[in-house]
Amino acid sequence: MTDDTDTEHGDEGAVDEDNGTGGADETHRDHDGDDGHDHDDGHDHDHHHHDVDSLGVGLLTISSSRTIEEDGAGDAIAEAMADAGHEIAVRELVPDDYDRVQDTVDRFIGRDDVDCVVTTGGTGVTPDDVTIEAVEPLFDKRLPGFGELFRTLSYEEIDTRVVGTRAVGGIADGAAVFCLPGSENAAQLGTEEIIVAEAPHLVGLAGR
Secondary structure, three states: OOHHHHHOOOOOOOOOOOOOOOOOOHHHOOHHHHOOOOOOOOOOOOOOOOOOOOOEEEEEEEOOOOOHHHOHHHHHHHHHHHHOOOEEEEEEEEOOOHHHHHHHHHHHHHOOOOOEEEEEOOOOOOOOOOHHHHHHHHOOEEOHHHHHHHHHHHHHHHHHHHHHOOOEEEEEOOEEEEEEOOOHHHHHHHHHHHHHHHHHHHHHHHOO
């Protein structure tokens, strides 16, 4: 995948440039098993009481044409997470290779200091775009609402070209994993508008 596919309107870029709740008391479970909506059972429940205050983040950029020094999308994710009080525990860049992507994300998930994995790049429809195929098999639970909301927000910027992005989210071994497009604006949008708000809650629920 090239930088062009990361920043074009019509591929994986959301915005043009010019990464187990079993045992919970049923009276405290949210709609569809803890998705953030409280039941009205006569008690005032704070659905954020499981939130993790500070996350350790594994940040992975997938690109065969960039270096980490030229990684504007990764920089945008790192800045947004740091501004929200989270720490980048590990940051790497790998090429568009199925095994390299899957092995790296799996390694991030297995780290004790990583609660959330965010990837950027490789979510489009070119033959080189293999991030989704590599990461989805690692999921224990999928978060379809993440991709749906990301595409809804992206539609306001890029109209129907949003169909070319396959951004996904899921839970893997207790870690929240989000796969974002490779454009800087798309990475910033997904992180600031969704991941910063919801990752602490999802990680708290997945680990309880």
